[in-house]
Amino acid sequence: MVLSQHQQRRRVQFYETDLAGIVHFSWYFRYMEEAEHALWRAAGLSVAPRGSDIGWARVSAACDFHRPLRFEDEFDVTIRVAVVTHKTIQYACDMTRGDTKIAAGTMTVICVRVRPGEPMEAIDIPREIATRLQPIVDADERRG
């Protein structure tokens, strides 16, 4: 299946909170990654199939935090494929709870070959992956 985005609901776990009583900011990056991998599964793919020598290294990650999350809060994580180049994929991610904007982030990954004892080497994204993860086209762009 060709996919451009994926949404999933998530509940805050106790161990994700810190002494301030809210989710520790490092968890938002894991929430984004969970959604990324769920998007791949929904597209019939895995970021790490057993025995594969292809991996995905993070190039960058960023997140703006708008409202805190607390224990047992349910929230939605929506991830979109924003840009695909020969070797990289950029995702954009929104976290919301009802109408409340919780956080918004981006992540860029690069396709790498991973061989035991060798440094990672950037490679072109395999065709069977590139054809299934298509960047979102904005309505404005489509009209243009």
Place this chain on the structure above:
Amino acid sequence: MVLSQHQQRRRVQFYETDLAGIVHFSWYFRYMEEAEHALWRAAGLSVAPRGSDIGWARVSAACDFHRPLRFEDEFDVTIRVAVVTHKTIQYACDMTRGDTKIAAGTMTVICVRVRPGEPMEAIDIPREIATRLQPIVDADERRG
């Protein structure tokens, strides 16, 4: 003491690695936070003194990943106070292993009042804190 930066050495722990054999990207944000809190301690402060109703909420965090870290690698985390406004502090952070640039990130925090049962409220940074954390002044700016 008045401080603008802090450096500390850290060793990669087993539980910080993932199946790719390298440190999971979410940990870099925790490395930055560790350095931030060590900077505060070095300045004679704590981000969370017992009984205090003042806290520091993350506004944003970002990191670029240059080289992977592996189990038992030792690396240095250098954090600098980049910008201080009435209510916010922005940090810049470099992670290096010897001459190798591992990662570089930024974090912005906002000073908040935290009272049980009330939403967090942004407040001015207390004077005794603001006087101890001074932004780095670049050589270029000093000359200017």
Place this chain on the structure above:
Amino acid sequence: MVLSQHQQRRRVQFYETDLAGIVHFSWYFRYMEEAEHALWRAAGLSVAPRGSDIGWARVSAACDFHRPLRFEDEFDVTIRVAVVTHKTIQYACDMTRGDTKIAAGTMTVICVRVRPGEPMEAIDIPREIATRLQPIVDADERRG
């Protein structure tokens, strides 16, 4: 509702794996806690309602690890209320993947009063909680 056990399905996340390619053992304790808290929710309870001064401190936790879990594995976590005393609850937990026994653990928690600036104090489990979490009675015991 009166409950004695709860089962839930869980998928292994990327950040739960370590360089050995399997779930890090510390995560099994979090899986048990997730199931514990889901059991409470299913019973109409929360281990940490907002504004409550009652908490649950871990007294002990133990786990035997039978088979590894890998990225994207789905598995079931079944938690049972094993023993309830005036102040403590002991849980027993099984983790399985299909017919394969993955792990089995126990946790004991004690009911505590938590007041700002005071040490935790063990207290009797509130009646409205004790009536909803009933220990499993084994078939053998029932016959006896």
Place this chain on the structure above:
Amino acid sequence: MVLSQHQQRRRVQFYETDLAGIVHFSWYFRYMEEAEHALWRAAGLSVAPRGSDIGWARVSAACDFHRPLRFEDEFDVTIRVAVVTHKTIQYACDMTRGDTKIAAGTMTVICVRVRPGEPMEAIDIPREIATRLQPIVDADERRG
């Protein structure tokens, strides 16, 4: 070097706390593992040398929690080699803060061969490792 125990000081990090304001219980298992790996390093060993096909799978882990740890607390982790068999090592671990007993735990690991695409297979502990990690002999036993 032949070693039977190792002690190290550790400071509680912010992200190790939970909404109860104390260290989440899952972290104690990571503290034990940190000490285990530091013991190995002190003995001139690594639990996971690059390129090695020998690993250490957890068989079991347990911990009793006596007193809570809070943000920025400093505490000592002392790990001892308790029992060594042909294939397994059992550790005993004490966590203390000054004279206060914080926690006490045990972990058992089994030596395994890890080959890509094959299930883990239990093997005898290599001689160069077994000779460096010697179980503690109690004074009572020595007298006997």
